[in-house]
Amino acid sequence: MPKVLISDKLSPAAVDIFRRRGIDVDLKPGLSPPDLRAIIAPYDGLAVRSATKVTRELLDAATNLKVVGRAGIGVDNVDIRSATTRGVVVMNTPHGNTITTAEHAIAMMFALARQIPEASASTKAGKWEKNRFMGVELTGKTLGLIGCGNIGSIVADRAIGLKMRVLAYDPFLNEKRALDLGVEKAELDDLLARADIITLHTPLTDATRNILSRESLAKTARGVRIINCARGGLVDEQALAEAIQSGHVAGAALDVFDTEPAEQSPLFALENVVCTPHLGAATAEAQENVALQIAEQMSDFLLTGAVANAINMPSVSAEDAPRLKPYMELCRLLGAFAGQLTQAREGVIRRVLIEYEGLAAALNTRPLSAAALAGLMTPVMEGVNMVNAPVAARDHGIDVAETVHDRPSEYQTLVRVTVETDRLARSVAGTLFAGSRPRIVEIKGIKVEADFAPHMLYVTNQDKPGFIGRFGATLAGAGINIATFHLGRASQGGDAICLVSVDEEVPEDVLSMVRTLPLVVQATSLAF
Numbered sequence: 008m009p010k011v012l013i014s015d016k017l018s019p020a021a022v023d024i025f026r027r028r029g030i031d032v033d034l035k036p037g038l039s040p041p042d043l044r045a046i047i048a049p050y051d052g053l054a055v056r057s058a059t060k061v062t063r064e065l066l067d068a069a070t071n072l073k074v075v076g077r078a079g080i081g082v083d084n085v086d087i088r089s090a091t092t093r094g095v096v097v098m099n100t101p102h103g104n105t106i107t108t109a110e111h112a113i114a115m116m117f118a119l120a121r122q123i124p125e126a127s128a129s130t131k132a133g134k135w136e137k138n139r140f141m142g143v144e145l146t147g148k149t150l151g152l153i154g155c156g157n158i159g160s161i162v163a164d165r166a167i168g169l170k171m172r173v174l175a176y177d178p179f180l181n182e183k184r185a186l187d188l189g190v191e192k193a194e195l196d197d198l199l200a201r202a203d204i205i206t207l208h209t210p211l212t213d214a215t216r217n218i219l220s221r222e223s224l225a226k227t228a229r230g231v232r233i234i235n236c237a238r239g240g241l242v243d244e245q246a247l248a249e250a251i252q253s254g255h256v257a258g259a260a261l262d263v264f265d266t267e268p269a270e271q272s273p274l275f276a277l278e279n280v281v282c283t284p285h286l287g288a289a290t291a292e293a294q295e296n297v298a299l300q301i302a303e304q305m306s307d308f309l310l311t312g313a314v315a316n317a318i319n320m321p322s323v324s325a326e327d328a329p330r331l332k333p334y335m336e337l338c339r340l341l342g343a344f345a346g347q348l349t350q351a352r353e354g355v356i357r358r359v360l361i362e363y364e365g366l367a368a369a370l371n372t373r374p375l376s377a378a379a380l381a382g383l384m385t386p387v388m389e390g391v392n393m394v395n396a397p398v399a400a401r402d403h404g405i406d407v408a409e410t411v412h413d414r415p416s417e418y419q420t421l422v423r424v425t426v427e428t429d430r431l432a433r434s435v436a437g438t439l440f441a442g443s444r445p446r447i448v449e450i451k452g453i454k455v456e457a458d459f460a461p462h463m464l465y466v467t468n469q470d471k472p473g474f475i476g477r478f479g480a481t482l483a484g485a486g487i488n489i490a491t492f493h494l495g496r497a498s499q500g501g502d503a504i505c506l507v508s509v510d511e512e513v514p515e516d517v518l519s520m521v522r523t524l525p526l527v528v529q530a531t532s533l534a535f
Contacts, residue, residue, distance in 0.1 A: 009309040011052035014038055014059040017078060018298035028306040044068040052305050063089040074308050076301040079104060079288055082318055091319040094392040098304050098317045101157055103297035104288035109161035111287045112206050112236040115260035118281050119232050120145055125278060146170045151202025153218060154209030155180045162206060163190050174198045199226040211238035221246035229255055236262040236287045248273035262287050320394045321373035334367060335378040337437050337445040340459050340535055341424045342382025344435045347533050349426050358406045358427040359383060366420035368411045376409050379424050418448065453504055455495035460508030463533040469526040470496045470503035477524050485517040
């Protein structure tokens with residue numbers, strides 16, 4: 008039974024989901040980092056919000072961990088690189104709190120435009136400063152969106168409902184999507200110059216850190232208002248404070264800060280600045296939604312292999328997981344076959360080409376390719392799996408290409424893995440027999456039909472009389488029983504291959520004897 012640890016406060020309904028799905032779950036919020044490291048080893052899954060820091064040290068201690076689930080959209084508290092290297096899936100819930108966060112941005116925009124927090128404080132203090140608080144209308148104003156993804160697009164919809172004009176800067180926003188949303192796609196400098204209000208809805212990355220820098224703020228229109236309900240670090244807080252003090256920026260509303268909890272900031276002492284303590288997702292509905300969603304996603308992954316909203320690997324829906332499972336196993340075995348055949352003396356692997364034909368060509372091939380790479384990288388990397396195999400391939404300088412063929416195939420489904428080194432290219436192809444059993448059908452362009460077996464011996468030889476007898480006698484003399492025997496040749500008297508499954512691993516001394524037999528070109532022991 009899979010085990011999951013919930014280390015932050017999560018809805019009791021999430022605990023019920025885990026238990027109802029047959030998963031052993033422990034709820035232990037508030038553990039110190041040392042205490043968490045001390046107990047994490049036996050758990051298959053770790054469910055967190057923002058309080059738990061999933062560091063490299065924690066992942067080193069989590070020897071059985073397979074998945075980290077973040078109940079929320081931000082994964083700043085998870086070391087994605089270390090998790091990926093260790094083959095741990097990291098998933099979040101990008102849609103569970105989108106409406107809540109978008110609504111908070113709109114609320115902050117209203118509060119800033121009408122100076123509501125200051126007016127409320129003044130009135131509660133017994134003052135009646137009606138003439139002091141002169142706001143601005145939102146109708147007819149130009150709103151600039153930096154980031155137009157899930158949350159940004161909802162903000163755009165609400166702003167258009169308020170009769171605002173909306174500009175959007177987002178490198179991933181195409182013209183059709185912009186037209187559908189009713190926004191004008193703009194470059195960043197154009198947006199900065201034209202917007203009356205700028206609101207940020209982008210993740211924090213190396214490319215977006217301080218996207219509203221001192222230089223960027225100088226490019227904005229005088230009197231602009233800035234809203235950030237996305238991530239601390241997107242705005243240079245000191246530069247923003249100085250721009251407000253100079254009068255260039257009319258005000259700002261921030262829900263997120265460079266350092267959180269934010270106990271001090273150059274913005275706190277300024278008028279026309281609205282600050283909230285990271286409340287973007289703080290509604291009862293959002294908290295419940297993300298908790299339930301992450302519990303379902305983690306359960307699906309641990310029980311069926313389905314991958315939803317993963318940060319570091321291709322998604323596999325719960326519906327697709329059972330259908331893809333035999334194909335992923337076929338791809339893993341083909342990758343392992345090709346990887347074991349490619350010896351160090353044949354040069355460094357430079358390129359891998361994975362081809363799909365027939366039924367396989369109609370599938371979600373990204374997880375299939377990841378499975379093939381996992382099989383390929385196993386001989387050179389301990390603990391490799393579908394999560395870290397693409398990273399391992401990249402780190403080893405291997406170019407990976409994927410081709411889907413829309414052409415008739417000799418088989419109902421066919422997958423071919425080709426490995427190219429400095430000196431040669433070698434391919435192996437396979438199919439699914441009876442829809443579920445992986446089978447080899449081609450090696451180096453030579454037709455061979457063979458099932459995979461735990462222990463196999465691959466031999467290339469010259470197609471001349473006498474080889475089979477001497478080969479069989481050598482194995483028999485060493486007490487090795489042949490389970491199946493498959494032959495193939497390119498042409499009569501030319502290159503031939505022999506693929507046999509045996510009952511046990513072939514010892515190195517026996518393998519050396521086979522290599523010295525007349526007509527033998529190469530002999531390799533394979534394990535699956």
